[in-house]
Amino acid sequence: MTELIAVVTLTLLAVISPGPDFAMVSRNSLSGSRAAGLYCALGISLGVLVHVGYTLIGVAC
Helix, strand or coil, rough: CHHHHHHHHHHHHHHHHCCHHHHHHHHHHHHCCHHHHHHHHHHHHHHHHHHHHHHHHHCCC
16 A cells, blocks of 8 residues: 555656656747647656556556
8 A cells, every 4th residue: 555655656756747748738839829839738647657657557556
């Protein structure tokens, strides 16, 4: 259980910190449209979901 809490905490810290993802979403929103920014954010979110999924599978095994 301690490992799961550590993984969740680290993932949340990585996701909420601004970085290249924030810059890319901002750039797409400003140069394109709001929809482009939303699609970009959706793609990043799905990527994070995949990484969290296989991390949790690895912790569970």
